[in-house]
Each structure stands twice: as C-alpha cells, then as structure tokens.
Amino acid sequence: MNALTTRRAAALLLALSLLPAHAQEFTATTDPARAQITLPEPAKPDLPSLILIGDSTVRNGRDDGQGKGAEGQWGWGNPIAAYFDLNKINVVNRAVGGLSSRTYRSSGHWDRTKPFIKKGDWVVMQFGHNDTSPVNDNSRARGVLRGTGPEKEDINNLLTGKPETVYTYGAYLRGYIAEIRAAGATPVVCSPVIRKRWEADGVKVTRAGGNFAAWAAEVAKQENVAFIDLNEWGALRYEALGKEAVEKFFPADMPQETVHTNWLGAAINAQLVIAGLIQNKVLPDAVYTRRFASDGSDERPVVDARKVKVEAPRDPKLPSLVLIGDSTVRSGGQNGAYGWGERLAAFFDTQRINIVNNAIGGRSSRTFFTEGRWASVLEQLKPGDTLLIQFGHNDGARIGDPAGKNRGSVPGVGPEAVEDTRPDGTKEMVQSFGWYLARYINDAKAKGANAVVLSPIPHKDRWKPEQPRDFENYAAWGEQVARANGAQFIDLTMLITDAYRKVGAERVESFFSDARTHTNDAGAVFNATQVVEGLKRLPGQPLQGFLRPAAP
Structure with missing residues (x-):
C-alpha cells in the first residue's frame, strides 16, 4: 500500500469515526445545527449532479433573499445554477447557514446529503467562516481545532449535553473528501469567500484571518483534489473594482455587513467558482449553458x-x-x-x-x-x-x-x-x-x-x-x-x-x-x-x- 493510499484509507476511517453513534433528536430551534431544515434534492435523479455543501455564503436562509429581492442576502449557490444546462446536470445546493465543517456533519445534514451522491457526481465544499467560533459553548458550539493535523479534543458539549470529539478543520475536510470518493464522486474544495474588509489605505483587501484559506489549500493539495481560492480571487476582484463599487455587492440596508452579499455579490462569487471549475477542468464542457472564459465570464464576444x-x-x-x-x-x-x-x-x-x-x-x-x-x-x-x-x-x-x-x-x-x-x-x-x-x-x-x-x-x-x-x-x-x-x-x-x-x-x-x-x-x-x-x-x-x- 503506497503513501497516498494509506492516507486516503486513514481519512476514510477518520470520517467513519466522526459519524454520530446514534440518530440525533432534532428540536425546533433557531440553531441550524439542531433544526430540521428542508433542502433541495436532485430534480432529475438520472442526471449527474453538482452538489454544494457549506454555510450561508453558499446558501443563505431559505435561499429566497429574505423576501427583499436582489437586495436581500444571497449565497453564490443560487446564481451559479444559471451557468449550467439543467437538462444535463442537476445543481443541488445543500449548504446550510450557520454551520461549520464540524456541525454540518454532527447535525446530521451530511448524513441526509450523502444518499444523493452517486458515481459520476461532483461535490463542492466551502466551509471556514463559522469554524472560527468557540469549540464549546451553549450558543452554537461549532468551532473546530485550528490546522490540518490529527489533533483532537474530547468535550462535553455544553449545547447538546453530550460528549463529542472535536477534530481539526483539515480533518473534517479530509473526511468529506474520503466519503465523496467512496461514493464514486469527485470532491472540490473552496476556500471561504472573501470578507469586505479593507486595509487602512482603502485599496487593499484583508485576506481571511486564521489561515482557513491556507488550510483548505493545503488539504486540497494533499488529497490531490481541485482547489478554488475564493479568498484570494475575491480579494483581487474587489481591489480591481475599488471600495465604492464593492459596496454595491452587499445589502444597502446593512452597511456594516462584511460577509453576506446581495444578489450581485453572490453572482460575483459564483463567477469565481465557475472560473475555478473551468481552470481545473472539473466538469465536461457540455454541462454549461455556453462557453465561458477562464475567468468565468461569457466567452462569446460582444459584436463590435x-x-x-x-x-x-x-x-x-x-x-x-x-x-x-x-x-x-x-x-x-x-x-x-x-x-x-x-x-x-x-x-x-x-x-x-x-x-x-x-x-x-x-x-x-x-x-x-x-x-x-x-x-x-x-x-x-x-x-x-x-x-x-x-x-x-x-x-x-x-x-x-x-x-x-x-x-x-x-x-x-x-x-x-x-x-x-x-x-x-x-x-x-x-x-x-x-x-x-x-x-x-x-x-x-x-x-x-x-x-x-x-x-x-x-x-x-x-x-x-x-x-x-x-x-x-x-x-x-x-x-x-x-x-x-x-x-x-x-x-x-x-x-x-x-x-x-x-x-x-x-x-x-x-x-x-x-x-x-x-x-x-x-x-x-x-x-x-x-x-x-x-x-x-x-x-x-x-x-x-x-x-x-x-x-x-
């Protein structure tokens, strides 16, 4: 058994060890980690599927803009569907707002998503924004251990009242990757989307703190999977457009919002994801609605x-x-x-x-x-x-x-x-x-x-x-x-x-x-x-x- 095979096998064993020992009892609560949330399923089960998992920057709330139209809060998993021919591929956005790489699994949402993953599918994961939270508290208890190593911590979860073993961010990502591959599907890792945080000069954008973007890249490289750097690419896009233009990407009635975009901001992030999928040659050209350039823009020229x-x-x-x-x-x-x-x-x-x-x-x-x-x-x-x-x-x-x-x-x-x-x-x-x-x-x-x-x-x-x-x-x-x-x-x-x-x-x-x-x-x-x-x-x-x- 070579080193790569050994690492994948270990990751799969880790993934299995992360599964809850028994079914969780769900209650009506505002905590998305404990609530029973209705998520979309593949519209045409006989077609291959692009399945998205992540947090609110991928799917916000009920995925309806809170009834505010384009100025509400949207995740990029909604506008990205327009890039695909839905007669050839399902786009299934099963991200859940408020969750981390840890609680998407511990809540049971991952268990409910796995049955829809089949051979020939693709699964794009994007976590990190909520992984910085406390590891153990009575509010969300959704934080992870920093890094990509084998470290773990046994806790008595103050929120659930149950014992739990918490792993590193990298370990959770490797667990998803292993199970996706075991289903015959292709995993893709995204770094967290960039926040709207400017340096003192008002020109440069502050990249993600806590190294979650770097850790996502590290895991992708170790596991030889496609990586889409939404943190760096998003920062470069914001810097090119300037502070005034970027304000239009966020809800006008929430000037202090730095993470959750409106529809335009979500469309910008979706375009970056498309660029990453194209550059990594993840999906066949036939599933797209048209040809796109390597930056995710429409490749068709506008006639002069x-x-x-x-x-x-x-x-x-x-x-x-x-x-x-x-x-x-x-x-x-x-x-x-x-x-x-x-x-x-x-x-x-x-x-x-x-x-x-x-x-x-x-x-x-x-x-x-x-x-x-x-x-x-x-x-x-x-x-x-x-x-x-x-x-x-x-x-x-x-x-x-x-x-x-x-x-x-x-x-x-x-x-x-x-x-x-x-x-x-x-x-x-x-x-x-x-x-x-x-x-x-x-x-x-x-x-x-x-x-x-x-x-x-x-x-x-x-x-x-x-x-x-x-x-x-x-x-x-x-x-x-x-x-x-x-x-x-x-x-x-x-x-x-x-x-x-x-x-x-x-x-x-x-x-x-x-x-x-x-x-x-x-x-x-x-x-x-x-x-x-x-x-x-x-x-x-x-x-x-x-x-x-x-x-x-």
Missing part, C-alpha cells in the same frame, strides 16, 4: 458595432419595417445561430415594404442606445414606417459586475438611475429598462413612425407548462411602457411558448444552435411565424396589407 454597418432600406420610397434588438433577432449565422428577424422577409411582399433588420448581437436596451446605434437607425426612420423593438436577454446583466460588459439596465420602468463605471474609467448614469424603451418609442413617433414592443423569445428550458413563464418582468414592463407611450405590444414570449407546447419537446430541441438561447435556421423560421401571428393580432392590423397572400 463599428464593424456592423447600419442596414439601410432597399427602396427609400417604400415604407419600412425596422427591427432593433439583440442576437435573438439577428445572429448572422454565427455558430449556426439565426434570429427570427433574419427570416421575417419571407412573410412579406418586399416589393411593397422594406424589411430592415438593425438588431445586433450582445446588445441590451441600454447599449443599443448608448453606443450610438439607435441614432443611426433613427436617422433613417420616416412617416409610415413601423419599428419593432425586442430587448431583455442582456438587460439582466448586473450593473457594476465586469462580467456584465456594461449592458445591464435598471429593473423596472421608473426614473431611477444608477451610476456605472465603464472600462475606460468614465461614469455612466444607467436608466431603467422602461426608460430606454420609452425613448425608442417617442423618438420613432416624432419621426412619424409607429412602434411595437415585443417581449423576448423564451429560453429552450423555460416553456413547459409546469415551469414559470419566462421573462415575466420584462414582458410586464414592455407592455406597461408601450401602453403608456402610445405604442403596441406583442407578448412574443408567450406566443412562442404556446407554440412550443403544441409541437412538443423533441421538435423544440431541434430548433436551437446552443444550450438554451439561440435558434438555428429552423428555429428562426418557427419564431418568425409567431412574430407574424402577433402582428396579425394587433388592433387595426397595421401590417396586414404587406403580408404575402400565402405565408410559408
């Missing part, structure tokens, strides 16, 4: 608007149907993707009307305006033209998050504005999604053109009857702005959703060129058909006279 000419009407004397939007309206065949706007002309008599598709990939309602593309489109609009507006897919990017590529708009339709910093250091006041839509509508009306707002096309995994409707907020905001500003509205999300439900999953699967967003040629034709159906249903049928007698 300067290199894409603004399309002009073929015959300026004819009325034009002008389209503005993102890559779901025009993808240009990149990686086999086409938007519905590229297949719309076949439905119209182009000897009587121009079809002018000025959508551009990677744009939001905000960037289509701020980059100057709208000004060029507006210059060509004339009385009698019709403008179709479809944004939303990229508007959800987090303001202040570099991975969002300065695309996010403020949620809603109001006058609120948020300052954002561009890559060149200049500041931009970002308006609401509704503000940008209203600008397009009113600018078009001033030129004598009509405007129609369309809600975004649905994702491939968000159309089935048992699922909540896709883009609910953006559809509601789009309709509200259209009605308030004298435009018309088409709920394209639901038109396509209903059509998908009629043709079924097998055919819908054949409509996409990527995991969930971009359609291929067949999908573009199918969605264009629904756009035409929506136009036919508009009051007064303003474009009916331009349609071909027999649509393809």
Whole structure:
C-alpha cells in the first residue's frame, strides 16, 4: 500500500469515526445545527449532479433573499445554477447557514446529503467562516481545532449535553473528501469567500484571518483534489473594482455587513467558482449553458458595432419595417445561430415594404442606445414606417459586475438611475429598462413612425407548462411602457411558448444552435411565424396589407 493510499484509507476511517453513534433528536430551534431544515434534492435523479455543501455564503436562509429581492442576502449557490444546462446536470445546493465543517456533519445534514451522491457526481465544499467560533459553548458550539493535523479534543458539549470529539478543520475536510470518493464522486474544495474588509489605505483587501484559506489549500493539495481560492480571487476582484463599487455587492440596508452579499455579490462569487471549475477542468464542457472564459465570464464576444454597418432600406420610397434588438433577432449565422428577424422577409411582399433588420448581437436596451446605434437607425426612420423593438436577454446583466460588459439596465420602468463605471474609467448614469424603451418609442413617433414592443423569445428550458413563464418582468414592463407611450405590444414570449407546447419537446430541441438561447435556421423560421401571428393580432392590423397572400 503506497503513501497516498494509506492516507486516503486513514481519512476514510477518520470520517467513519466522526459519524454520530446514534440518530440525533432534532428540536425546533433557531440553531441550524439542531433544526430540521428542508433542502433541495436532485430534480432529475438520472442526471449527474453538482452538489454544494457549506454555510450561508453558499446558501443563505431559505435561499429566497429574505423576501427583499436582489437586495436581500444571497449565497453564490443560487446564481451559479444559471451557468449550467439543467437538462444535463442537476445543481443541488445543500449548504446550510450557520454551520461549520464540524456541525454540518454532527447535525446530521451530511448524513441526509450523502444518499444523493452517486458515481459520476461532483461535490463542492466551502466551509471556514463559522469554524472560527468557540469549540464549546451553549450558543452554537461549532468551532473546530485550528490546522490540518490529527489533533483532537474530547468535550462535553455544553449545547447538546453530550460528549463529542472535536477534530481539526483539515480533518473534517479530509473526511468529506474520503466519503465523496467512496461514493464514486469527485470532491472540490473552496476556500471561504472573501470578507469586505479593507486595509487602512482603502485599496487593499484583508485576506481571511486564521489561515482557513491556507488550510483548505493545503488539504486540497494533499488529497490531490481541485482547489478554488475564493479568498484570494475575491480579494483581487474587489481591489480591481475599488471600495465604492464593492459596496454595491452587499445589502444597502446593512452597511456594516462584511460577509453576506446581495444578489450581485453572490453572482460575483459564483463567477469565481465557475472560473475555478473551468481552470481545473472539473466538469465536461457540455454541462454549461455556453462557453465561458477562464475567468468565468461569457466567452462569446460582444459584436463590435463599428464593424456592423447600419442596414439601410432597399427602396427609400417604400415604407419600412425596422427591427432593433439583440442576437435573438439577428445572429448572422454565427455558430449556426439565426434570429427570427433574419427570416421575417419571407412573410412579406418586399416589393411593397422594406424589411430592415438593425438588431445586433450582445446588445441590451441600454447599449443599443448608448453606443450610438439607435441614432443611426433613427436617422433613417420616416412617416409610415413601423419599428419593432425586442430587448431583455442582456438587460439582466448586473450593473457594476465586469462580467456584465456594461449592458445591464435598471429593473423596472421608473426614473431611477444608477451610476456605472465603464472600462475606460468614465461614469455612466444607467436608466431603467422602461426608460430606454420609452425613448425608442417617442423618438420613432416624432419621426412619424409607429412602434411595437415585443417581449423576448423564451429560453429552450423555460416553456413547459409546469415551469414559470419566462421573462415575466420584462414582458410586464414592455407592455406597461408601450401602453403608456402610445405604442403596441406583442407578448412574443408567450406566443412562442404556446407554440412550443403544441409541437412538443423533441421538435423544440431541434430548433436551437446552443444550450438554451439561440435558434438555428429552423428555429428562426418557427419564431418568425409567431412574430407574424402577433402582428396579425394587433388592433387595426397595421401590417396586414404587406403580408404575402400565402405565408410559408
């Protein structure tokens, strides 16, 4: 038996020795180590699973932001699910707030999680924030012995009233690693996420005290498992963004909070975890929703608007149907993707009307305006033209998050504005999604053109009857702005959703060129058909006279 095998065997024996001698009696209490907490299970047990264990920085409370929306407290285990194709992998966040590497096990939460771990799964663990607590008290009794060695301490637990042997932080991590491997799964170790604590200069971030990050790295190296340094990587990210920007990552109503992030902060940490998984080649590429760069950001380039000419009407004397939007309206065949706007002309008599598709990939309602593309489109609009507006897919990017590529708009339709910093250091006041839509509508009306707002096309995994409707907020905001500003509205999300439900999953699967967003040629034709159906249903049928007698 070689040294590595001996060490793993010893770790497994240690893990077994850590198991409680008998089932624990759970009581209704605010202590999460003793409470019976309902945790998610794999949605599709036949698929491989990415299982997360840890504390509140991974899963906070009931994982609902305490009812405060994006400004509540969130762990990174929630936003990370958006990076994965949930038709190929389960993302199961079984972290519990308030627990340590010790009490996640001693409470019985680990025993309830293990049955869901099977061969071919991956388990990501992140502990440390609560491990610094006292080893023995009558409040939480969740602390561990410092270090990674074999030291142990026998105590009479003041909280439970029972004898317990407490081990080192490293010993608990090795115990999880051994049992995960025994189940045929792959373990991954994360250091604790960085705290929002600045040095006196206000420029450098204080790394984790107590060496828990270093100990996590040491155990990962000893056990030859992937390690993700959320402590160091998070500190570097915070330092690059600066103190003012980092404040936006934490709940606004809790200025003294240094650990628990809001949704934006959780999304930043999730991106770092993704970067670690990619760099360590932990998961196959096929389980991700799209390709990501090694820093966890979207690898797809945002099309350079300067290199894409603004399309002009073929015959300026004819009325034009002008389209503005993102890559779901025009993808240009990149990686086999086409938007519905590229297949719309076949439905119209182009000897009587121009079809002018000025959508551009990677744009939001905000960037289509701020980059100057709208000004060029507006210059060509004339009385009698019709403008179709479809944004939303990229508007959800987090303001202040570099991975969002300065695309996010403020949620809603109001006058609120948020300052954002561009890559060149200049500041931009970002308006609401509704503000940008209203600008397009009113600018078009001033030129004598009509405007129609369309809600975004649905994702491939968000159309089935048992699922909540896709883009609910953006559809509601789009309709509200259209009605308030004298435009018309088409709920394209639901038109396509209903059509998908009629043709079924097998055919819908054949409509996409990527995991969930971009359609291929067949999908573009199918969605264009629904756009035409929506136009036919508009009051007064303003474009009916331009349609071909027999649509393809």
